Amino acid sequence: MIRINCPYCGERDHSEFSYGGDATINYPSLDASEKEWTEAIFFRKNIKGFQFETWHHSNGCRMWLVVERSTVTHEIKSVKPCHPDLQKVVKNNK
């Protein structure tokens, strides 16, 4: 079991969460070329090692999180709220 330290709820089993995907995708502007959109939607780095990824606390607070996790050992380095403004709120509340 992977344990994810949700910034809102505390440390929980990963079975409470659902995996999103790559958290580093930057979607291009609406008038960008098809090639850029194809790259953003379909192509992935698929990192073997530490990566930033999204998880949804779907059976908890239902907030989206950015998790830095190794795809080899499953070790987690950091867990943050997805939204940058919420990151500030969580930080200020601590």
Add this chain to the structure above:
Amino acid sequence: MTKFNAWNVIKNGLNGQSYWTRQWRDPEPKSSYDVVIIGGGLHGLATAYYLAKNHNIKNVAVLEKGWIGGGNAGRNTTIVRSNYMMPGNHEFYEHSLKLWENLSHELNYNVMFSQRAHVSLFHSPGAKDSVSRIYNIMRLHGTDAELWDLKTLKKKIPHLNYHNSRFPILGAAVQKRAGNARHDAVAWGYARAADTLGVDILQNCEVTGFTRKNGNIESIQTSRGIIKGKKIGFAVAGNTSVLWQMAELGNLPIESHKLQAFVSEAVKPLLDQVVVYGVGGAHFYISQSDKGSMVFGGDLDWYKSFAQRGNLPMVQDVAEAAMAIFPSLGRIRLLRHWAGVMDMTMDGSFFICKTPISNLYLNAGWNYGGFKASPASGWYFADLIANESPHNYVQNHNLERFEKGINIDERGAGPDPKLHG
């Protein structure tokens, strides 16, 4: 290499089994080859075999970082079927099934292919309509497919849970020519047959880098020295992205996920078919091996991973699905379970295609379905490498299909790799 036939079995039986020769050589790497296939799994070995057999290209090496049969070739549930409906896929998998039907004779190696029928249960009128559509499409293309009503199903498999009121069994979609095979035997059979035709199988030979010249890959750095190849093929599903980035080719429409499978203790004959159960978020497939073990599996672990070990929530999910459909398994003990790393693609279909490097060819993205595909995968990958243009069946199984909008998405699940189960 001693041929397997009745005469040799009797002769060796009388001589204390002392005249068998080793199954394949253990050669030192040559400095260069016409074709180097990276990945000594089922797909790489089959490719090498068909390059030599169909295209007379025999100066071929297969590089395997571990040992033959030690990767995903030994991490599957050995199911063989061809119940696909998308253009390209159904022809390809049907050809694969036809190759399976003659594979033991072709390789002079008993792959224990058993056409015991693939029985996919349905539990609602909607599911019946949906699967009828797919199986009708299969029939129109000459693949065998039929529907079993509840009466037939009860007669064939009496001990399913027919009293599940939440998901009552209404019948099953059946492919009778489908079944399973002995996974190790397929790897060993292809390795032995390819070796006999002159292919060098280089085990413990891990690729560590590539040297580029004029845009091509000139040589491959490996743990057993530098090897040159005029043409190079990747057949390393699970780790494709790692090699792809080693060749500095950027991103791929692939994520690596792990899929678990389970083997129980051996019991007396209990199940004659491959049974698939998939409703309400569960996904479960089961068959009985010739030794008597129940071999079964379920969904991915739902998060990206290169670790070849499974996590416990999925063990629980699979056990729950087993109990829902096969209550008689309740007290059976698990012998072992394992996880294999899958190339999960953005549309659930594979790649057999050229790449931005002109002497590099790609075989990847097998999702859940690599085992059954291996004969045809080798066949068409060898064809691509030899003729330098894709066969009609695999003409859209390339990396450009996403930009062109011709995704081959059997499930209609969209660009989320983990959903293409």
